[in-house]
Amino acid sequence: MNGKHVLIVEDEFLIADEMVTIFAREGASIIGPAPTLDAALELLQSAGKIDAAILDIRLQKHLSFPVARKLLERGIPFIFATGYDDEFIPEEFHDIRLCEKPVEPRELLAALEDRRA
Amino acid sequence: LHISSAVNVETFHRLIRNAPFGIYFINADYTIVEASRNAHEAFASVVPLIGCDVRTALSTIWQEPFASLAIDAFARTLRTGEPYISGEMVEPRADLPVTEAYDWRLERIVMPDDRYGVVCYFYDLTERLRAEQALADSETMFRQFADNSTDALWVANASTGRLEYVSRAFSKIWGEPVRHVLMEPGRWNDLVHPDDRAAVRELIPRISAGETVILTYRIARADTGELRWIHETGFPIYDTSGQVVRAGGIAQDMTDRIRAQSAVQESRQVLDALLQGIPQLVWRSGDNGKWVWVSRQWQTYTGQYEDQGLGHGWLEAVHPDDRCMVMKDWQHASEDRGLDLRLRLRHRMGEYRWFQMRASAFLDSEGRILEWLGTCTDVDDLQRLQEKQEVMVEELQHRTRNLLGVVRSKATQTRASSRSLDDFGERFNNRLNALSRVQGLLSRSQRTAITISDLVSAELEAFGAHLFGKRVKVEGPPVPLRARHVQTLALALHELATNARKYGALAHDDGELAIGWSAGKAGSGYSFLRIDWEETGFVPFLKEQPVGTGGYGRKLIERALPYSLGARTSYQLDSKGVRCSIELPLIDG
Numbered sequence: 001m002n003g004k005h006v007l008i009v010e011d012e013f014l015i016a017d018e019m020v021t022i023f024a025r026e027g028a029s030i031i032g033p034a035p036t037l038d039a040a041l042e043l044l045q046s047a048g049k050i051d052a053a054i055l056d057i058r059l060q061k062h063l064s065f066p067v068a069r070k071l072l073e074r075g076i077p078f079i080f081a082t083g084y085d086d087e088f089i090p091e092e093f094h095d096i097r098l099c100e101k102p103v104e105p106r107e108l109l110a111a112l113e114d115r116r117a
Numbered sequence: 118l119h120i121s122s123a124v125n126v127e128t129f130h131r132l133i134r135n136a137p138f139g140i141y142f143i144n145a146d147y148t149i150v151e152a153s154r155n156a157h158e159a160f161a162s163v164v165p166l167i168g169c170d171v172r173t174a175l176s177t178i179w180q181e182p183f184a185s186l187a188i189d190a191f192a193r194t195l196r197t198g199e200p201y202i203s204g205e206m207v208e209p210r211a212d213l214p215v216t217e218a219y220d221w222r223l224e225r226i227v228m229p230d231d232r233y234g235v236v237c238y239f240y241d242l243t244e245r246l247r248a249e250q251a252l253a254d255s256e257t258m259f260r261q262f263a264d265n266s267t268d269a270l271w272v273a274n275a276s277t278g279r280l281e282y283v284s285r286a287f288s289k290i291w292g293e294p295v296r297h298v299l300m301e302p303g304r305w306n307d308l309v310h311p312d313d314r315a316a317v318r319e320l321i322p323r324i325s326a327g328e329t330v331i332l333t334y335r336i337a338r339a340d341t342g343e344l345r346w347i348h349e350t351g352f353p354i355y356d357t358s359g360q361v362v363r364a365g366g367i368a369q370d371m372t373d374r375i376r377a378q379s380a381v382q383e384s385r386q387v388l389d390a391l392l393q394g395i396p397q398l399v400w401r402s403g404d405n406g407k408w409v410w411v412s413r414q415w416q417t418y419t420g421q422y423e424d425q426g427l428g429h430g431w432l433e434a435v436h437p438d439d440r441c442m443v444m445k446d447w448q449h450a451s452e453d454r455g456l457d458l459r460l461r462l463r464h465r466m467g468e469y470r471w472f473q474m475r476a477s478a479f480l481d482s483e484g485r486i487l488e489w490l491g492t493c494t495d496v497d498d499l500q501r502l503q504e505k506q507e508v509m510v511e512e513l514q515h516r517t518r519n520l521l522g523v524v525r526s527k528a529t530q531t532r533a534s535s536r537s538l539d540d541f542g543e544r545f546n547n548r549l550n551a552l553s554r555v556q557g558l559l560s561r562s563q564r565t566a567i568t569i570s571d572l573v574s575a576e577l578e579a580f581g582a583h584l585f586g587k588r589v590k591v592e593g594p595p596v597p598l599r600a601r602h603v604q605t606l607a608l609a610l611h612e613l614a615t616n617a618r619k620y621g622a623l624a625h626d627d628g629e630l631a632i633g634w635s636a637g638k639a640g641s642g643y644s645f646l647r648i649d650w651e652e653t654g655f656v657p658f659l660k661e662q663p664v665g666t667g668g669y670g671r672k673l674i675e676r677a678l679p680y681s682l683g684a685r686t687s688y689q690l691d692s693k694g695v696r697c698s699i700e701l702p703l704i705d706g
Contacts, residue, residue, distance in 0.1 A: 013677035014522065
């Protein structure tokens with residue numbers, strides 16, 4: 001993940017922390033992690049370059065779909081991370097990969113491969 | 118008797134021929150010399166009659182031995198002059214296939230030739246006897262009819278009211294011999310139920326006045342006292358002058374029919390009570406959901422009047438979003454022979470509740486649908502429970518996944534700071550136990566909110582804080598926490614407590630631990646919770662404290678709490694001891 005800028009949105013600290021550790025070890029440059037919808041939207045504005053993102057769908061009281069929409073608009077590849085089996089996903093995100101937590105780097109890499117294909 | 122020569126012989130012959138009864142004469146030679154018209158008719162097969170020997174004539178029309186007896190009677194009267202009176206006789210004819218009855222007499226007379234002769238005059242009784250027989254036959258027939266009828270037939274005298282005839286069925290119905298009611302005038306009425314006696318007493322007077330009376334009354338059987346229902350039809354019997362001479366009646370035992378009717382009525386009442394009483398909205402429908410009947414329960418729940426629910430009127434009470442679905446289901450109901458769906462119905466006060474609508478088809482013998490019987494059962498509580506359960510199952514699933522993530526993270530973190538496998542084992546177990554306590558608290562949180570007091574007590578109890586007596590002080594109000602605060606906060610407290618026990622105040626003889634908290638009020642709730650953790654009275658081994666252990670605890674306090682819960686925290690470790698403060702917002706930003 002050489003120097004790729006990866007945004008992590010996840011409300012549970014311990015899981016966010018683990019993903020940060022794993023992705024950092026793989027050479028990614030971490031943006032965030034962001035625990036809330038507001039924090040994630042804020043990072044989208046301020047972070048500059050973003051190569052990929054991992055979005056937890058449920059962020060305490062909110063869903064992360066507004067962030068997903070912005071990522072689509074900007075053409076940034078991303079994957080959803082969820083703890084639910086049959087999460088409700090709006091039609092517009094049906095092409096997005098759905099991964100179980102915690103997300104492994106190879107799953108994000110696979111999503112980036114999809115994009116290239 | 119002497120026929121005088123003074124009488125004109127011609128006149129005499131004419132009189133005889135025209136006599137309105139049978140009469141004929143024989144002379145001393147047994148020759149028939151004159152006969153009346155009736156005699157000619159009786160001897161119709163003897164032609165010519167006049168001039169014929171009476172013995173031949175009698176033998177021609179009568180069978181033996183009567184023919185000879187009759188001839189002897191002629192001979193005796195002719196010889197001796199004694200009259201002969203036959204009395205009523207009934208004999209079979211020899212010349213005709215019939216039996217005839219006669220009363221006949223013989224007398225000796227002196228004929229115009231001055232010799233003896235005999236006159237025979239006779240009455241034909243055949244017609245009279247035949248009429249009498251016919252009457253007797255018809256009486257017998259009537260009696261047989263009356264006595265074999267299962268209904269009791271009776272006849273009473275219209276003027277005296279006395280019973281003249283009662284048929285045998287009476288004793289079968291009343292349990293009383295017929296002769297008793299015939300002999301005792303009041304007996305019939307005595308057996309009538311007291312409440313019906315007045316009406317029965319009026320029966321014969323009303324009939325006598327020309328009325329046909331139909332009456333139902335109860336009797337008590339004379340033998341068993343059993344109650345029986347009688348259906349009586351009484352009618353007047355007129356004589357030829359148009360006067361009512363008798364009252365007739367037909368009394369029918371209709372006890373069984375009335376019992377069957379009341380059984381049917383009773384079961385219908387039970388059915389009605391059931392239909393109106395079951396706590397479901399019952400209805401009946403024709404094809405395609407066109408209702409033909411609605412129960413009171415439906416009217417009570419929806420506030421619709423009976424006629425408003427009929428046809429497709431009931432759809433008005435169905436939630437607009439469910440109408441399409443229910444009508445679609447009705448279209449398939451005939452194929453499926455049933456209907457079973459869940460929909461919302463509007464209560465008369467405007468609120469919608471969930472109902473299970475079910476219907477099953479009544480079929481005729483050829484399997485065609487006659488009608489539908491349907492119910493709507495209130496399943497609102499069930500529906501809400503199911504929805505809640507779905508949310509809970511989802512939540513549980515989420516929590517379990519999350520928990521596994523936390524466990525995994527803890528294993529990773531603990532491993533990074535462990536010196537040996539044993540060291541890892543002990544510390545990992547302790548952390549798992551802390552996590553387990555939190556789950557225990559959370560499983561209770563469905564019923565009562567978890568307070569900060571609960572969290573602190575659970576953690577202190579786990580490491581045996583009571584053993585330290587007054588060295589551990591705890592003070593603060595029971596401020597309720599949100600479920601999502603509990604896990605992270607509990608894990609942070611666990612790390613603090615473990616450090617205190619192993620390296621801090623409780624690892625030194627004189628060390629003291631004070632845990633205090635307070636909350637900021639906001640309206641009826643709390644705006645924030647501030648926890649102060651202070652360990653004093655000892656000198657920490659600042660340099661010797663294992664980095665990993667302190668590192669993980671501090672990470673939870675200094676990073677996890679702010680990250681996940683938006684808390685403001687501080688952690689200080691210096692020569693005076695440990696001071697940690699956590700300020701947790703309780704209102705979502």
